Amino acid sequence: MKTIDKLHNPISFIKEQIASSLLQTKTSKQEKIHPFWVMVQKETADHIRSWRFIILLTLIVLTCFGALYTSIGSLQEALSNTKDPNHAFAFLKLLTATDGTLPPYHVFIGFLGPLLGISLGFDAINSEMNNGSLVRIMAQPVHRDYLINAKFTAALITISMLFFSLSLLFVGCGILVTGLTPSPEEFLRILAFTVLSILYVSFWLNLSILFSVKFRQAATSALTSIAVWLFFTVFYQFAVNIIARALIPANGVDPMKMLGYKKLIMGLMHIVPSQLFNDATTTLLVPSVRSLGPLSYSQMYGAIPSALPLKESLLIVWPQLTGLIAATVLCFAITYYLFMRREIRA
Template identity: 65%
Template structure:
């Protein structure tokens, strides 16, 4: 709080002005820096092109999809816009599984080491600013930017769908799309937290970027190959196992696959955007008996997907906590 003299008054009138908190000043500065950078503009253009391509393909096939009465999800027009494909381009949520890590890594791989190399980290720490505020501002600013971008794309998709088709969106579709947007933000936040941690761990920005990209490629490509090879090597033949034992082995290897963040994201988005999905694992004939193919309510879909969502949140929190611990113990010299 500060006192300001009012010259228009004959007496000494005072007004109080509230100074913004240094944390929010740094958040605005980081957001402005990201928006002005060529790196973010290129990624923004790439995401907009993939969004436009996938939505255009979905729009061209939407009449055929809505006419398929055998599909239990055929009435969810706006969910179909995010999941429909004709084979030329994958759906938008599959694109985000690939582009989300690149976006998170690009926003965080030089968050700290570039400041130290340029000599600005020492000058920032010389100000009355806490270390945790600096680190949290870099994380919150990038995550706010990503969340705003994804929410804007979702609103554009809904608005364009209403203008083209004239069909009003249902309340359940709104909640599912909002949940999908939050889930995508958390997924990008995991890679953002990991890249910030690597930017503290390594002094060179190139080293932290290559390490983050290597981890992403391992979990996206090679991890599934390794799990499949292990399954073929150690899992007995189907003829040698009873049905329950076979299901137990399948559950084990599915749980191992879900250690990869991309698999958690795929399972969660599939359940949120496809209401007819009733399980993320194999079902026995007893469990399928009497089941009618119909969409699940939003609450039940969230119950199915909650382990995957909590796993992504826990992984994101763990990465940021590791970055926080390392940064608070780091010695910063001029």
């Protein structure tokens, strides 16, 4: 009788078929979503909605616009110097020029970027353990490494969206205010600087997640991460200067020995992630930089001051990029090892 009623009322029958097909399509789409990406979506939404991310985002945006304002004020003076080998790269001066009141844009990124990475990762694991949610997550039919991978992937997606949006916003405001348009090479250099910034912040993100796995209290992991950041940013330079004064004598010394001392000091400084970031940033945003270490007279003799192409600049900063990638991968590998071997109980 129900089949006969449906045949007599075809409209209701068609509606039921459409509704059932839509329900099956929605169910099939939900089944195709991998559990790992469900965890990534949840973690990304938590990062974007958190107050600490909003506060740091506001701080970074305000300081970057302040740096843009000071660079615009000193742009005319920088462009008037026709002897500058970077004179053709006028748009890049928005990221490097300053009148002395505020540091340039890349300096703010190098200072506030680690704080952003630390804030996104210092309580990634220990907060889940303290509130008991980690046990409930691990009780689900998902692999354990999904959680630690989702934590890093979600934070990396958030950082990438932030820096790419900020760079494009910076470029757009620079075009509207100054009327200058970046050349293709300048735009590629800005994109390379953005990728470098994401990689630099990712190192501090992995370091903070490592301390989050190591320590049970979020306050302890946060203070340890900030202490490491302050040591490498401030105190490590003091230690290197003390070593330099002890090695280099005050009286005259052989130039070859002096060059060896300087190479040793540069090698010690290249352990610091912030120094690697500063060297790579300077080379990418200032195309006339030809070397990041002490040069001999034979290397400098006959060199014409001019800007290098982007490919040559990337070759110069390749050791710095490799160092940052290696440090990031090492931190993530240690974090992965400690988390997979950690005992999780209710």
